[in-house]
Amino acid sequence: MNPVVKVEGLRKRYGDKTAVEDLNIEIAKGEIFGLLGHNGAGKTTTIECILGTKSMNAGTVEILGLDPRKQRKQLFERVGVQFQQSNYQDKIKVKEVCEITHSLYKKAVDFRELLVTFGMAELENSMVSELSGGERQKLSVIQALIPDPELVFLDELTTGLDSKARREVWKYLSKLKEKGLTILLTSHYMDEVKALCDRVCILKNGKVIAMDTIEALTKQSPYEDFEEVYLWLTGEEDE
Ligand SMILES: Nc1ncnc2c1ncn2[C@@H]1O[C@H](COP(=O)(O)OP(=O)(O)OP(=O)(O)O)[C@@H](O)[C@H]1O
Numbered sequence: 001m002n003p004v005v006k007v008e009g010l011r012k013r014y015g016d017k018t019a020v021e022d023l024n025i026e027i028a029k030g031e032i033f034g035l036l037g038h039n040g041a042g043k044t045t046t047i048e049c050i051l052g053t054k055s056m057n058a059g060t061v062e063i064l065g066l067d068p069r070k071q072r073k074q075l076f077e078r079v080g081v082q083f084q085q086s087n088y089q090d091k092i093k094v095k096e097v098c099e100i101t102h103s104l105y106k107k108a109v110d111f112r113e114l115l116v117t118f119g120m121a122e123l124e125n126s127m128v129s130e131l132s133g134g135e136r137q138k139l140s141v142i143q144a145l146i147p148d149p150e151l152v153f154l155d156e157l158t159t160g161l162d163s164k165a166r167r168e169v170w171k172y173l174s175k176l177k178e179k180g181l182t183i184l185l186t187s188h189y190m191d192e193v194k195a196l197c198d199r200v201c202i203l204k205n206g207k208v209i210a211m212d213t214i215e216a217l218t219k220q221s222p223y224e225d226f227e228e229v230y231l232w233l234t235g236e237e238d239e
Contacts, residue, residue, distance in 0.1 A: 080149035
């Protein structure tokens with residue numbers, strides 16, 4: 001089967017700085033793929049280049065068989081995106097954000113069910129400006145799922161969420177994966193990565209230093225805990 005995401009030879013420079021170098025990724029349907037790396041490793045840049053919202057200096061990208069730069073409209077009908085720190089206008093209610101997102105898509109799910117699933121139902125008439133950081137974060141994940149996407153990009157999906165909320169998000173995403181949803185996520189939490197990801201790609205200063213299943217990466221290291229495996233692979237473990 002054709003990969004849902006196919007990236008070949010992606011390179012992105014900001015002036016003299018190379019943010020991503022020769023990145024090759026293939027993600028299969030129904031796979032949860034984690035893009036990992038320290039702050040500034042190039043994860044968000046990679047997502048933005050894959051989505052075509054940032055231009056690349058070299059490489060090709062295909063998502064669901066489409067060229068993100070030329071077939072943007074068709075692509076965004078089928079893809080959900082959650083970015084770090086979504087900016088919302090001040091005077092807007094939670095349900096209005098959801099209604100607007102819902103109206104943008106031909107095929108969209110009942111956002112009230114998502115609000116219930118994410119424990120946000122009672123906040124539907126609250127102003128977004130009054131939400132806590134974690135509640136805003138949940139709203140941005142809900143927005144990414146409203147289009148009933150075939151593929152979803154989640155950039156630091158549970159940053160700011162409490163333990164219970166994180167587990168609820170994981171459970172829900174696992175359910176969607178079973179129905180065939182493909183997920184590309186970034187995360188700094190290795191327990192989350194272990195709970196969700198089939199495969200990961202670890203970036204260091206824009207270069208791939210490892211790409212495999214959690215199990216295979218764990219086997220090749222002297223550690224069992226994936227947090228330690230990750231630190232060992234990135235050379236960030238304590239001396
Ligand atoms: N618009 C920009 N102009 C110049 N440099 C940039 C720009 N955006 C990102 N960078 C640089 O490119 C590198 C990669 O940044 P990026 O945001 O992709 O990292 P990241 O892995 O997503 O980090 P984090 O985990 O902190 O979100 C960083 O060194 C960053 O400073």
